[in-house]
Amino acid sequence: MSPRPINRSRGAKDRRPQQGRGKSAGNGARPTYTPTASNDRAAVAVAVAAREERSIELPDSIVVKDFADLLKISPVQIIKELMKNGIIANINQQIDRDAASVVASDLGFEVKEPEPAERAAPLEIPSVEEEDPALLQPRPPVVTIMGHVDHGKTSLLDVIRQANVTAQEAGGITQHIGAYQVELHGQKITFLDTPGHEAFTAMRARGAQATDIAVLVVAADDGVMPQTLEAADHAKAANVPIVVAINKIDKGDANPDRVKQQLAEIGLVPEEYGGQTIVVPVSARRKQGIDSLLEMLLLVAEMQEYKANPTRSAAGVVIEAKLDKARGPVATVLVKAGTLKIGDAVVAGGTFGKVKALFDDKGRRLRKAGPSMPAEVLGLGAVPAAGDVWKVVADEKIARSLAGERATELQVETPVSPVTLDDLYKQIQAGQIKELNVIVKTDVQGSVEPIVNSLNRLQAEDVRVRVIHSGTGSITESDVLLASASHAVIIGFNSRLEPGAKHLAEENQVDIRFYEVIYKLVEDVQKALTGLLEPKFEEATEGHAEVRQLFKISKSEAVAGVMVTDGKVTRGSRCRVIRGGGVLYDGKVGSLRRFKEDARDVAAGYECGVQIDGFSDFQVGDILEFYRMERVS
Numbered sequence: 143m144s145p146r147p148i149n150r151s152r153g154a155k156d157r158r159p160q161q162g163r164g165k166s167a168g169n170g171a172r173p174t175y176t177p178t179a180s181n182d183r184a185a186v187a188v189a190v191a192a193r194e195e196r197s198i199e200l201p202d203s204i205v206v207k208d209f210a211d212l213l214k215i216s217p218v219q220i221i222k223e224l225m226k227n228g229i230i231a232n233i234n235q236q237i238d239r240d241a242a243s244v245v246a247s248d249l250g251f252e253v254k255e256p257e258p259a260e261r262a263a264p265l266e267i268p269s270v271e272e273e274d275p276a277l278l279q280p281r282p283p284v285v286t287i288m289g290h291v292d293h294g295k296t297s298l299l300d301v302i303r304q305a306n307v308t309a310q311e312a313g314g315i316t317q318h319i320g321a322y323q324v325e326l327h328g329q330k331i332t333f334l335d336t337p338g339h340e341a342f343t344a345m346r347a348r349g350a351q352a353t354d355i356a357v358l359v360v361a362a363d364d365g366v367m368p369q370t371l372e373a374a375d376h377a378k379a380a381n382v383p384i385v386v387a388i389n390k391i392d393k394g395d396a397n398p399d400r401v402k403q404q405l406a407e408i409g410l411v412p413e414e415y416g417g418q419t420i421v422v423p424v425s426a427r428r429k430q431g432i433d434s435l436l437e438m439l440l441l442v443a444e445m446q447e448y449k450a451n452p453t454r455s456a457a458g459v460v461i462e463a464k465l466d467k468a469r470g471p472v473a474t475v476l477v478k479a480g481t482l483k484i485g486d487a488v489v490a491g492g493t494f495g496k497v498k499a500l501f502d503d504k505g506r507r508l509r510k511a512g513p514s515m516p517a518e519v520l521g522l523g524a525v526p527a528a529g530d531v532w533k534v535v536a537d538e539k540i541a542r543s544l545a546g547e548r549a550t551e552l553q554v555e556t557p558v559s560p561v562t563l564d565d566l567y568k569q570i571q572a573g574q575i576k577e578l579n580v581i582v583k584t585d586v587q588g589s590v591e592p593i594v595n596s597l598n599r600l601q602a603e604d605v606r607v608r609v610i611h612s613g614t615g616s617i618t619e620s621d622v623l624l625a626s627a628s629h630a631v632i633i634g635f636n637s638r639l640e641p642g643a644k645h646l647a648e649e650n651q652v653d654i655r656f657y658e659v660i661y662k663l664v665e666d667v668q669k670a671l672t673g674l675l676e677p678k679f680e681e682a683t684e685g686h687a688e689v690r691q692l693f694k695i696s697k698s699e700a701v702a703g704v705m706v707t708d709g710k711v712t713r714g715s716r717c718r719v720i721r722g723g724g725v726l727y728d729g730k731v732g733s734l735r736r737f738k739e740d741a742r743d744v745a746a747g748y749e750c751g752v753q754i755d756g757f758s759d760f761q762v763g764d765i766l767e768f769y770r771m772e773r774v775s
């Protein structure tokens with residue numbers, strides 16, 4: 143049964159008494175109190191204590207009985223006060239915050255607004271370092287499978303999942319919700335179901351890192367291929383440990399030893415060669431080596447000591463989300479910290495809601511989901527984006543305001559602050575950068591090594607250059623995502639930019655430079671490190687106009703009445719006055735007017751009045767050429 147809304151008319155509000163009115167005041171006058179020298183300090187202490195006691199915080203709604211407890215007065219008095227405000231409620235009824243605060247004020251309590259810190263708290267996953275170590279518990283590792291196309295990522299994900307379906311679950315329908323959990327020796331491992339380093343880095347570029355360990359799949363017959371290398375670089379750039387699965391060992395032409403050799407060459411030296419990289423031979427087809435792979439993942443998890451505080455309010459990452467016709471917005475979330483429960487108020491990216499239902503990857507209803515657990519959430523108001531950070535807040539009101547803030551933020555802001563060679567020195571000076579991350583793409587293999595070696599040798603003050611990825615071919619969307627996620631710049635050496643990548647780079651403000659000469663490339667990066675890189679400008683013609691009339695304003699000022707013949711003229715553009723084929727003057731457009739009104743720009747075919755700073759000797763027939771200096775990269 144829901145309570146009737148309280149009468150919040152002016153009358154009800156205006157009856158609110160002065161604070162501090164007590165029963166003893168009798169006729170309503172304030173009690174008077176004259177301090178004397180002896181009881182001065184004690185009085186202040188009592189007054190402070192009383193004020194603190196009379197200051198309360200209210201939740202979104204509260205049961206009358208609890209409200210009475212909170213105010214330390216009889217429920218009967220609360221019910222009477224509610225009646226005065228036109229609301230009939232019994233002792234077990236819930237009243238909303240508005241109603242409760244009117245009654246509390248009427249009774250002389252000060253109602254504190256919810257902590258502004260909570261309202262303004264950014265949408266971030268709390269870091270483990272900030273938690274009380276006593277509350278930390280081990281949590282399952284979260285794994286992403288990466289590798290070259292056709293090396294068996296999808297097959298491996300399927301086999302791992304099937305191998306773990308117990309007899310009683312086998313009849314059930316496995317749900318593809320974007321992530322799943324398996325168990326070995328009573329220990330859980332979470333797998334993200336979208337394989338590939340692109341998904342992994344796209345999520346990072348949005349500011350959320352979900353993965354703890356990367357499994358790099360290399361086909362035993364095919365060996366290390368370009369995307370193997372790329373995936374390894376993406377995992378390394380994110381500081382995520384790599385476990386290699388050499389797949390397809392069942393094949394006749396499988397050559398695991400050759401693969402290990404190649405791995406060593408790309409810096410993933412296998413343990414049996416004296417290196418650090420765990421390598422597990424597997425066959426997704428024959429279901430061989432799967433348990434060994436899982437065991438190695440648990441071993442890495444044990445060494446890395448992944449932990450979380452399950453008792454705090456939950457936060458995590460959206461793995462995938464969709465609009466379901468029957469169920470409304472459905473989001474698969476990964477819990478990174480805390481425990482998500484039914485009824486929790488959640489803000490996820492630019493949307494919010496109350497958790498109505500939770501499901502696991504086998505479609506079973508859950509009451510709660512702890513750290514590293516993927517769960518489908520029902521109850522959000524809209525569909526969030528994969529990679530959005532979500533968190534539980536005190537109530538839906540706060541969720542709404544945070545989601546609103548977040549939505550406007552998303553419209554105006556890119557998730558990561560871009561690094562550019564032009565601004566590099568400023569960022570170094572401001573202490574924002576300790577390392578310049580670079581991605582190098584070249585036309586031929588032969589030029590990769592000399593460029594990477596020269597760049598890695600560069601250093602200025604305390605900043606060094608780190609090539610996080612290099613390769614041949616054009617600059618792809620994947621390169622741009624990696625640059626965005628890792629705050630890197632991209633250098634193309636005789637390399638082309640793919641159209642999709644160009645768009646993505648503009649959107650994410652990723653700095654891409656093109657060179658044809660190695661020494662020039664290295665010189666520019668060195669200059670950028672030391673603040674000596676001058677941005678380059680190029681002239682871009684905007685349009686032309688012909689002078690038709692003259693208006694003298696004063697001795698040194700004149701306005702030319704012109705007809706714009708092509709392009710346009712913009713206030714603030716630069717302008718050349720051309721007479722008889724020669725340039726007479728070069729200056730800036732001071733004012734630009736149409737019909738006595740200031741104009742920002744005037745297009746071809748229109749007449750306007752132009753004034754040029756420092757020039758007044760126009761003649762009918764002069765040609766005006768308008769241009770801008772544009773920064774080129």
Ligand code: GDP
Nearest residue numbers: 290291292293294295296297389390425426427
């Ligand atoms: P993905 O592109 O990395 O996801 O690769 P898929 O999982 O789609 O596998 C590509 C092809 O390799 C498919 O035809 C699979 O059947 C095959 N494949 C995957 N794993 C194995 C394996 O262990 N042995 C053999 N012989 N073939 C495999």
